[in-house]
Amino acid sequence: MTYAAEISRANPSCFVFLVDQSASMSDPIGGGAQQRKADVVADAINRLLAELSVKCAKEEGVRDYFHIAVIGYGHTVGSAFTGPLAGRDLVPLSQVAEKPARVEKRVKKVPDGAGGLVETTTRFPVWVDPVANGATPMCRALSRAESLVSDWVARHPDCFPPIVLNLTDGESTDGDPASAAWAVQTHVSADGAALLFNLHVSAAKAVPVMFPDTDVALPDTYSRTLFGMSSLLPPHMRFYAMQQGVTATDLTRGFVYNADITSLVQFLDIGTRATDLR
Amino acid sequence: MTTSPSFTWTSDEEPARSFPSGATYVEALQNTALCFRGTDLAGAEVRVDALGRPRAISGNFAGVFSLTVADGTRYAVKCFTREVREQATRYRAVGEHLARLDDDWTVGFDYIGRGILVEGTWYPVLRMEWVEAVNLVRWIERNTDDPAALSHTATRFARLVAELAAAGVGHGDLQHGNLLVCSDGSIKLVDYDGMYVPALAGLPAAETGHRNYQSPDRTAADFGPDVDRFSSWVVYLSLVALATDPSLWRQLRDEDAEHLLLAESDFADPTGSFRLATLTGHPDARLRGLAERFQDILLHHRAAPPPLEPLEPFDVVQPVKAPVPVIAALPAWMAERVQAQAHMPAPPPLVRFNRRTPALTVLTWVLLVLLLPFGVPAAVFVDEAMAIVDVSAVLAWTASTALGYRRQPEHSRARAARAERKRLVRARLAAAAHLTRLNLEARRIAQEAERSKAEQQRSRRTLQQRHNQRLGTHQRAVDEQLQRIDRDRQASAARMHLEEQRILVVRQKAHLRARLALFPVKTAGIEGMGPVLTANLEAVGIRTAADFVGVRYAMHGANRVAFFVLVDGSSVRAAGIGEVKAARIDQWREHLTTKAAGSGPTSLTPAERQILKDRFAAEKAGLDAQYEQVRNEAERTTRELREVLRAEQAALADELKAANTAIARTRVDHDRAVAEAAVVLERARQAAAEGVAQADAFRPVTYLGYLRFTATGRS
Structure with missing residues (x-):
């Protein structure tokens, strides 16, 4: 059986996030929101890191069930962490939890439960800042992910397979990414092959295509390439996706096209669902 | 020592909906005046982490937060991250049932339907009394060197299991995280999400428990008072084993592993389980017996295990309330072990002979006194017959002392101890040799992995090179074709130009003739x-x-x-x-x-030129069409070649994946084999050292020693 390994401190797994930082990421995201794509993606990653930290928090603190890398690609390809973790690739989750670049105090209006709105301040840890500058060297980013994943499974041959999540808004500018994408997925632990999920952020007001199981409805070669680059969702993720109201079959792939904010958050939520944590 | 548990109930039925995530609760809990508005917890102080954010203790489907209200009371507040069907009903039933019990494992709680306001919506919370205790794994980590404490906890646990059974309660998820040990040694059971009480008969289980504590056959349909049987065997066997042999904690589990001494893989494959084999092959007979019983359950009664069978009736044991001497409170199976371990480093006392045969002593002395001073010189110098008598006497004496030695009970014990020493030392050598072999094997596997990695990179490069070659050949052919068409187009243009010149000359001649005429x-x-x-x-x-x-x-x-x-x-x-x-x-x-x-005319008129162009247009169009066709075909072929490359890459990726899977499996199996061999060697060393010490105790038990004992009574 694959994708069933227990994730524990003794046998951790890893996530590699690839974040497109090309110039076009400064365009506003589709779906009518007035936010830049780069801001939305950075915000979603920061939220996810906070979420993972909470999910792995136990009596004694955050447990290293996962190690996490955030690789940006645009003007350069490298760690997207800022602050104390700047320049580092795979970081144990407990250190991620301890060392954000800063904790922002964000003021927002929330319902007060009595029909009104009330202003409240929350502390929001930030690890990754938005960047939009340069081309889209996706092949290099995928190769970087491949070497991290390859090292990881060499050190943890029995782990729950590493998951690579690629968030992009454009076509690769350094060649056909399919080969680099498949190369990522040739690295395996005894529990299965590394997973690569792709999300395409849209600037258009197109309807997002969520977790498709065929490429016939996809509009062009580029989107079909991204579809072909994406791993099948393992059973437990399919199950979770269905619980979230997402249609999923045996052929469903970890791929979202023309994502808006909601589908981006859902993609990260489903795509980082490893086996149950205790 | 519970603080008057209260099981109250306030709720409204919740429709199916998605629940906030852990981090969303963390966000909401940064303003307890708002999120608990109108409840007892409004404004409570939440325990925060180093970043100043509420600190969660997360489970699979909930997060627990520490909240202290104005009067200083501290609560554990559980916030759910997924909806559980009939959660309210379940908690009401559990609360009502537990309120009727007088067991000290219970922890009081209130299920509050309108518990916490998150982004404008109310969600239920479970408010529990805060228990100062540590979970079982951490408690064991702190007490591995204290067999007495471990055996206490084993006994306490067995009693807890009996209490649950007597109360008709099934916890549903007995595991180290839900078994908390208080400083006074009492055990608290927390997390009642999956608890069965008689009022819930007929419902399915809300969860199926921790994988390292549950039978592989357990399903959601298994929900009743017997639901904890399997896990109670797992916990009890581990505790008894640790009390018997603390080194097992280090030997049978990785640091930070999420299990006690046994885990899911042992339940799934009991015959292949190293850990189980270590327990069933343990030198301690009682531990061995218990482990064999559990092995039997795994092999034959895994789906419906029998109730826990504690080693001693636990009601014999008095609960330790006052500072009673620890050993007195231990069950019999443990007490002698603890005592024995107390002076473990001291070698066993020397074994000596204690059954002397008087006749043999007399004979020995006679021979010594008479034969040596007189018999030998007499035999040498006086008479042959005397010599024969002497020799016969010595032979007879030797035979009888040898027989006497063999008849000594110490003799057979010494032989057994020496044989055991030999066996154990051999086993140690074999274990060491096995580990050495495995370590050599490790080098081979590493080399193989390196070789495979290089090979894979080569395959990928070769594929790309082949594609580049094919693409190059194709592009060259296309370029040639396009150049040929270009040449044809140029030739056609040149012909048109010549024709233009020719016509012009004709025109000029005609003009000339007309003028001259x-x-x-x-x-x-x-x-x-x-x-x-x-x-x-x-x-x-x-x-x-x-x-x-x-x-x-x-x-x-x-x-x-x-x-x-x-x-x-x-x-x-x-x-x-x-x-x-x-x-x-x-x-x-x-x-x-x-x-x-x-x-005369210097060029053709536009009309003439048009006629000429029209004449050549078809030819040019034909060539242009040819050019386009070649280019389109070239693009299509390039696409096809790329498709071929992709298909080859996909096939290669599958091939590499298969190869890497085999390597990963080999490595996992090998790593496991090495870890197990290291444990076997460590245990063999222990056993051999003990065997040597045991055999050494029989040092005086030799034939010579026996002769001395026969002669002097001392050995």
């Missing part, structure tokens, strides 16, 4: 050309300057004769026109020609 010879006024000569010219067809193109001369006898070259190339002679006159006529024509040429 306007000048008759007779009005030209050429010197010497009268009407007769003009008529002679006309007679050969030359009326105007247009009617001839030149003059040539030929010798006719001795005379040079002039011939007029006509438009059709033929030459004629005109009567009476000699060399001189012909030259004049030709000059006149030349002069006119030069004048006419100046006014």
Whole structure:
């Protein structure tokens, strides 16, 4: 059986996030929101890191069930962490939890439960800042992910397979990414092959295509390439996706096209669902 | 020592919906005045982490937060991250049932349906009393060197299991995280999400428990008072094993592993389980017996295990309330172990002979006193017969002492101990050799993995190179074709240009003829050309300057004769026109020609040119179409080649994946084998050292020692 390994401190797994930082990421995201794509993606990653930290928090603190890398690609390809973790690739989750670049105090209006709105301040840890500058060297980013994943499974041959999540808004500018994408997925632990999920952020007001199981409805070669680059969702993720109201079959792939904010958050939520944590 | 548990109930039925995530609760809990508005927890102080954010203790489907209200009472507040069907009903039933019990494992709670306000919506919370205790794994980590404490906890646990059974309660998820040990040694059971109480009969289980504590056969349908049987065996066997042999904690589990001494893989494959084999092969008979019983359950009763069978009736044990001497409170199976372990480093006392045969002693002394001083010299110097008697006596004595030695009970024990020592030392050597072999094997596996990695990179490169080659060949062929078409196009253009020139020349000639035709010879006024000569010219067809193109001369006898070259190339002679006159006529024509040429056309008219273009258009269009076709076909082929490359890459990726899977499995199996072999070696060393010590205790038990004992009574 694959994708069933227990994730524990003794046998951790890893996530590699690839974040497109090309110039076009400064365009506003589709779906009518007035936010830049780069801001939305950075915000979603920061939220996810906070979420993972909470999910792995136990009596004694955050447990290293996962190690996490955030690789940006645009003007350069490298760690997207800022602050104390700047320049580092795979970081144990407990250190991620301890060392954000800063904790922002964000003021927002929330319902007060009595029909009104009330202003409240929350502390929001930030690890990754938005960047939009340069081309889209996706092949290099995928190769970087491949070497991290390859090292990881060499050190943890029995782990729950590493998951690579690629968030992009454009076509690769350094060649056909399919080969680099498949190369990522040739690295395996005894529990299965590394997973690569792709999300395409849209600037258009197109309807997002969520977790498709065929490429016939996809509009062009580029989107079909991204579809072909994406791993099948393992059973437990399919199950979770269905619980979230997402249609999923045996052929469903970890791929979202023309994502808006909601589908981006859902993609990260489903795509980082490893086996149950205790 | 519970603080008067209270099980209250406030709720409304919740419809199915998605629940906030852990981080969303963390966000909401940063303002407890708001999120608990109107409840007892409003404004409570939440325990925070280093970043100043509420600190969660997360489970699979909930997060627990520590909240202290104004009067100083501390609560554990559980916030759910997924909806559980009939959660309210379940908690109500559990609360009501537990309220009737007087067991000290319970922890009081209130299920509050309108518990916490998150982003405008109310969600339920479970407010529990805060228990100062540590989970079982952490407690064991702190107490691995305290077999007495471990055995206590084993006994307490067995009692807890009995209490649950007596109360008809099934916890549903007995595991180290839900078993908390308080500082007084009592055990608290927390997390009642999956608890069965009789009122819930017929419902499915809300969860199926921790994978390292549950039978692989357990399903959601297993929900009743027996639901904890399997996990209670797992916990109890581990605790008994640790109390018996603390080194097992280090030997049978990784640091930070999420299980006690046994885990999911042991339950799934009991015959292949190293951990189980270590327990069933343990030198301690009682532990071995318990482990064998559990192995039997795994093999034959995994789906429906029997109730826990504790080693001693636990009601025999008095609960430790006052500082009673620890050993007195231990169950019998443990007490001697603890005592034994207390002086473990001291070697066992020497074993000595204690059954002396008087007759043999007398005989020995007689022989010693008589034979040695007198018998030997007598035999040597006096008589052969004497020598024979002496030797016989010595032989008889030797035989009887040897027999006596063998009959000593210490002798057979010593033999057994020495044989055991030999066996154990051999086992140690074998274990060491096995580990060495495995370590050598590790090098081979690493080399194999390296080789495979290099091979894979080569395959990928080769594939790309082959593609590049194919693409290059294709592109060259296409370039050649396109160049050929280009050449054809150029040739066509050149032909059109030539044709244009040709037509222009024709036009110019026509113009010239038309102009020259306007000048008759007779009005030209050429010197010497009268009407007769003009008529002679006309007679050969030359009326105007247009009617001839030149003059040539030929010798006719001795005379040079002039011939007029006509438009059709033929030459004629005109009567009476000699060399001189012909030259004049030709000059006149030349002069006119030069004048006419100046006014002639220099290019075709647009209409003429259009006609010409139209004539060549089809040819050009054909070539352009050919060019486009070649280019389109080239693009299609390039796409096809790319598709071929992708298909090859996909196939190669599958191949590499399969190869890497095999490598990963080999490595996992090998790593496990090494870890197990290291444990086997460590245990073999322990056993061998013990065997050596045991055998050493029989040091005095030798034949010589026996002779001395026979003679002197000392050994």
